[in-house]
Amino acid sequence: MVKRLRTRKGASVETGISRRNFLIAGGITALSATRVLGANQTLRLGVIGAGGRMRGLLDAAERTGVPFEIAAVCDVYAPRCEEVKQRSRATDATVHHDFHALLDDKTLDAVIIATPDHWHVRIAEAALASGKDVYLEKPVTHTLEEGAVLLKAVRSCKQILQCGTQQRSWSHFRNAVSLIQGGALGRVTQVRTYWWQNYDVSWVPKPVDVAQLDWKQWLGGAKDQPFDLEKFSRWRWFWDFGGGAMTDLFSHWIDVVHWAMKANEPSMATMLGDKHVFTQWDCPDTIQAAFRYPGFDVVYEGMMSSSIDDGGLEFRGTEATLKLKRSGMSLWRESVKSNENPVLKEDSFIDGTVTHMRNFFDCVVSRQEPNAPVEAGIAAANAGHIGNLAYRKGGLTTWPVKGSGK
Structure with missing residues (x-):
């Protein structure tokens, strides 16, 4: 896939970030968000909470190209479990009513949690304690008090936890952050x-x-x-x-x-x-x-x-405004005529949930800190x-x- 990035003729970012350097930086951030996973490593996943958001996450997981299998699924509504079992490679998945039973499966590498918010910390804490890596949908907590509980659960073990804020792995969001931190907007x-x-x-x-x-x-x-x-x-x-x-x-x-x-x-x-x-x-x-x-x-x-x-x-x-959406970003300079703005524009070329899930899978293998x-x-x-x-x-x-x- 080719990233589409456009700048006005003769325009510059004026912060030491040239168009060429910006393109190079974009390539670096995109690559860092999509590291290569070993071709022969098939991850065994458990699914906890099989509603609409989980369907989206599994769609994204399939688009990563990473070999995985859905080995177990848990939901309190039986038809949702059956829906997941019908997905490719999921027909042999075990079905559970209680997430504790799913976590007892020692063959699982990781779990994806997409339950209602009030279950997030309780299930994530148990999953980490059982030795599973975790992809946890946002918001990761339901109350302010739960933050300390989740932090302790993650930092007192060796497991990986990726928070479901996928912008952290979305290439144009990463490029936007580089521009802001590089001073492209002024103060x-x-x-x-x-x-x-x-x-x-x-x-x-x-x-x-x-x-x-x-x-x-x-x-x-x-x-x-x-x-x-x-x-x-x-x-x-x-x-x-x-x-x-x-x-x-x-x-x-x-x-x-x-x-x-x-x-x-x-x-x-x-x-x-x-x-x-x-x-x-x-x-x-x-x-x-x-x-x-x-x-x-x-x-x-x-x-x-x-x-x-x-x-x-x-x-x-004070020098520029950066407008940012999931569909892309644009940078507008204060010193440039309106008909010459934006001076820089980048369109999104892939759903960041895909690269975010890819980053999670890579970290499960590499044991590196995830993007979120x-x-x-x-x-x-x-x-x-x-x-x-x-x-x-x-x-x-x-x-x-x-x-x-x-």
Whole structure:
């Protein structure tokens, strides 16, 4: 595949990063995200949580070209287990109702966890303790307190844990971070993040055969409550199971901000949120939020009943602005005429989930640190939790919370 990168004739980045060097850097970062795995090593994987996100992860895994087999699958809803078994090379996979039984399989090299958020740390901790490497979907934690638990679990063992913030392995995101850290934008004092989705169009709950679902097991440590299709299908929007847009969508973008700006904890958060459309949810469907970091601010806006413009980030500096989406990036200079901007543009050529999964597989073999280490995943989740804390406290919070010791 050929990466498509365009610059205006005669334009320069003016930071010592020439177009040729930028192309070379792009090649280096892309290669570092897709190291070569031994051709004769077939990885045995366990799948825990076999819903829609897992389907996407397995699709990406198949596109890596890495030889693997799905050896075991666990889900509390039986039809989902059968769906995974029907995938190529998965027909002999063992099926489990309880994740502990899957983890007892000593032949598994690694597990992929894509359950609702409230199960993430509990399952990841058990998987690491059983000697399995882990790919853990984001957000890696459901509460602020769980961060210390997960960090200890990872750093007290020799296992690999890759957090599911795939931008860390996406070549144009890696190039964007290099530009920002190289000074191409001047001094960055504001980062705008946004994400709009339309659940009325993109995610309509499908009927569930309750007779094949262990609802009590799905609830886990959450309070007992009757089955509800909305909660089962759109669990992210209920505090018992998820954290709404702040831990789902925002966590992706704030991870990129932390990475690029080398700062991973806000000192203050304010959040205005409302339930204008999806009044049955706990979490707001419409959000404006702002976070103060050392020397710069981050803003986020989004809603769940309009998808025009999708999601992205804008790093605004004194010399240039970098606009970044999953589809690519562009750099706009303050000193260049509008009809000559952007001075640099790069289009995405592959879904970063593929290269991120490839990086995980490579690290399982090499035992190297993955692109998205546990500390980064915890910091991204924490920012979302802090935003939600501000919302639930009336719109504003400082961090650490005064008098809490946290």
